Amino acid sequence: MRSACILSGGKSSRMGRNKAFLPVAGLPNIRRIVETLRPHFPDVCLVTNDPEAYEDLGLPMTRDRYPGQGPVAGVHAGLLLARFDRVFVVANDMPFVSAEVALRLVELSEGYDAAVPEVGGQVHTLYAVYRKETAPHFEAVLLEGRRRMVDVYERIRVRYVRAEELGLTPEEAERIFFNMNTPEEYARALAWTEEGEVQK
Known part of the structure; x- marks a missing residue:
């Protein structure tokens, strides 16, 4: 069984309104x-x-147990709330989330603590699958006063996943992993939908 957890804790300061x-x-x-x-x-x-x-x-909801500590705290809270072992975590600013890609990441996480896309030179930590049992590692990093996802990754078994392993062309990957933090990026997302781009 699998869970999905949406993180909606960012301040949306660059966008100027809740993304x-x-x-x-x-x-x-x-x-x-x-x-x-x-x-x-x-x-x-x-x-x-x-x-x-x-x-x-x-939806079932929870707050960060460690407010103001960024994505590590958000993922930690989500893992504690999730009911099942494999948890697909995604940020709320990604308009083209693909269920097919999420399910493929769940499959690719077998034998690992996390499956994290690495596409176009960027690691997508908030479009990834984590095991629920890794929650203590997230908390340990927070208690050490650290806030970077890479600090957690040093403690767990991570499988980095290429676009090809997800069956994505470069163009599909660009869209699916697109996030909108600024009004300009939001306008780009709207342009994609107007062009009739079909998500994978």
Whole structure:
């Protein structure tokens, strides 16, 4: 069995408004992500420090146990909340989440503590699969006063996954791992949807 956990704890300072609720192809982005994952993951949950804003999604929710400590704290909270051992973790600012890619990452995580895409020279730590039992390693890093995902990776068995292993062309990978942090990036996401790009 598998879980999916959406991280929605960022401040959206560069965007100027909450990225989770930006409309993409007629739906708030957070709802797009939920509707993409829900048919394929029996457990979908959310990490947010503003749970009231997300009540209508009907998801199990939790806050960061270590507020203000960035993605490591968000993943840690999500792993504690998730019901199943393999947890697909994704940030709320990724408008083209692919269930097919998420499921492939779950498969590729077998024998490892994490399966993390490394595409175009970038490691996508918040579009990755982690085992629930790695939560203590995330907490240990936080208790040491560190906040980088790479600090966690030094403690666990990570499989880095290339786009080819996910069956993606460079163009598909660019879109699927795209995240929108600025108004310009949001405009690009909207342009993609207007061009009728079909997510894998």
